[in-house]
Amino acid sequence: MNVIDIIVAKRDGRELTPAQIDWVVEAYARDAVAEEQMAALSMAVLWRGMSRAEVSRWTEAMTRSGTRLDFADLPRPTTDKHSTGGVGDKITLALTPAVAACGAAVPQLSGRGLGHTGGTLDKLEAIPGWRSHLSPTEMRSALRDVGGVVCAAGPDLAPADRKLYALRDVTGTVESIPLIASSIMSKKLAEGTGALVLDVKVGSGAFMKTMSDARALARTMVDIGTDHEVATVALLTAMDTPVGREVGNAREVAEACEVLAGGGPEDVVELTVALGREMLSAAGLTAAKDPATALADGSAMDVWRRMVRAQGGDPDAPLPTAREHAQILAGRSGVVRRLDALAVGRAAWSLGAGRDRKEDSVSAGAGVRLHAKPGDRIQASQPLFTLYTDEADRLQDAARELTDSYTVEDVAPDHTLGPPASLVLERVANDHRN
Incomplete structure (x- = not known):
């Protein structure tokens, strides 16, 4: 095989053969293909795309580069x-313990936040003592004894993808749907789960800004799962407005615990239940307890507490709090019609809840509290946001991010507001319900 021939073939729009894909991924993983050569191939894929057969084989090669x-x-x-x-x-x-309480085993490999999006591991590490790095043996024990585990992917899971992901980040090829899909799915296939539900966010605060792009990504990933005999379903869900009322690591843990206690914001509960039902259905547990029941009867909370303890955490320990806070007040009365997720995410990042680079640290207590969301009535001088940070000099930048993040409109006092729109916009699958 010759890497130049492979680059030229894709540059000219030809379909790569399974042998070409297998060779180039394996050679790149062992440094026999140079970074600049893989960068050129990634750019060719960005421009020319990949067929379903190519994406499926590329994903398989990425998965095969490490252990499964x-x-x-x-x-x-x-x-x-x-x-x-x-x-x-x-x-x-909330979802992992709720689904585990309904009879499934949930091996959840998660990541860290970067930029305006939060990372599940960062959130859980706000719990005193909790650790994200588990061995396969520890994962297996937690799944057998508790039913759920949330941890970091080990370095031997899809290592070729880890290397390519870093390269794409610095070569302007992050947006390639085939490469996004294969990156996500190679790790999920390596994880060894029997069924997979994808929550594909769409909107201002998501990576995919349009329905057409989100739908294309969802379809590609569902097809990859199907081709590898993993029952896979995708839900396209709205991300123009933040989910829930808390943004930030420890703050989101506290809100998730409210949901596990049978309360919490309606949108968080809605999405947790919708995804949980899909997960149980995909796993063949159609007669299992409903996730909504697991949240209401306390069984999900019981699993949560056991999950936290199994990974060294103390579920009763106080969560970290930020040293400084400030409020942003409404300038007028009315109804909130818009709250931009991207602006809120950037504000939380400015306060210290996020990072620029993967090696940066985050503040556990930093974040934003949303006192009003679209559809809520608000009075002049009532708090719209509370900002939390460990460093007071961050407050001004965060407030600036939120300056144009919301819209308040007049509405008659007796006007009846309709129910909030569902977060679930569309379902993508290869089953009879699609």
Whole structure:
């Protein structure tokens, strides 16, 4: 094989053969293909795209570059969820124990936040003592004894993808849907789950800004899962407005615990239940307890507490709080019609809840509290946001991010507001319900 021939073939719009894909991924993983050569191939893929067969084979090659976990011997069927990332997206925290309480095993490999989107591991590390790095043996024990685990992917899971992901980030090829889809799915296939539900965010606070792009990504990932005999479903969910009312690591943990206690914001509960039902259905547990029941009867909270303890955390320990805070007040009365997720995410990042680079640290207590969301009535001088940070000099930049983030409109006092729109916009699958 010759890497130049492969680059030229894709540059000219030709379909790569399975042998070409297998060779170039394996050679790149062992440094036999130079970074600049893989950068050129990635750019060719960005411009020319990939067929379903190419994407499926590319994903398989990425998965094969490392080890693949196998939980087939567990007494419960495995099912997992992946979110493409958003603002206030603490769904995994309540979803994993809720689905485990309904009879499934949930091996949730999660990541860290970057830029305006939060990371599940950053949130959970706000819990004193909790640790994200587990061995395969520890994962298996947690799945068998508790039913759910949330941890970091080990370095031997899809290492070729980890290397390519870093390259795409600095070569302007992040936006390639085939490469996004294969990156996500190679890690999920390596994780060894039997069923997978994808939460593909769409809107201002999401990576995918339009329905057409989100739909294309969802379809590509569902097809990859189907081709590899993993029951896969995708829900397109709205991310123009943050999920819930808390954005920031410890703040989102606290809100997730409200949901696990049977309360919490309606949108967080809605999405948790919708994704949980899809996960159980994909795993074949159609007669299982409903996730809404698990949240209401306390069984999800019981699993949560056991999950936290199994990873060294103390579920009763106080969560970190920020040293400084400030409020932004409404300038007029009316109804909130718009609250931009991207602006809120950037404000939380400015306060210290996020990072610029993967090696940066984050503040556990930093974040934003949303006192009003679209559809809520607000009075002049009533708080719209509370900002939390450990460094007072961050408050001004965060407030600036929120200056044009919302719209308040007049409405008659007796005007009846309709129910909020569902977060679930569309379902993508290869089953009879699609």
